[in-house]
Amino acid sequence: MSQTASSPTLKVLVYSDDVNTRSQVVLALGPRPHPDLPKVEYVEVATEPMVIEHMDGGSIDLAILDGEAVPAGGMGIARxxxxEIYNCPPVLVLTGRVEDAWLATWSRAEAAVPHPIDPLRLADVVVRLLRARAGVAAG
Structure with missing residues (x-):
């Protein structure tokens, strides 16, 4: 879990070449996806090199990768x-359709949520993944 001077925060990387997709994810989750979790700080990136740079930095608690991004799709990046990253944080892949969930399994992502983004479904999955990462029991 990332630490700031005032309180703990969770850092969530959101990758998509589409600014609207990134905005939908951030708006769906908000600054605190669940009261049991610390505040969330979002790192929005639009390119594969920036995903790698941030993930290599070791401060990311969850990566949300758009499987429909171009030229580098989130599933390939997830894999x-x-x-390449020892003890890699959990990865959630946004798939093009529900039927593409098997591809997310191939990518070794811990979870998949299909487009169009359902804010409730996305929040449920993100809260589950962040709880595990932050060591917070479900309540």
Whole structure:
């Protein structure tokens, strides 16, 4: 879990080449997806090199990767992260359709949520992943 001077925060990386997709994710989750969790700080990125740079930095608690992003899709990036980063944080992939969830499994992502983004479904999955990362019991 990332630490700031005043209180703990969780850092969530949101990757998509589409600014609207990134905005939808951030708006769906808000600054605190659940009262049991610390505040969330979002790191929005639009390119694969920036995803790698932030993930290599070790301060990210959850990565949300758009599987429909171009030229580098989130599923391929997820698989690369899982191959290359020891103790990689959880990864959630946004898939093009519900039927693409099996591809997220191939990518080694811990979870998948389909487009169009359902804010309630996204929040449920993100809260589950962040609770595990932050060591917060479900309540």
């Amino acid at each position: 690369q992260l899982k191959d």
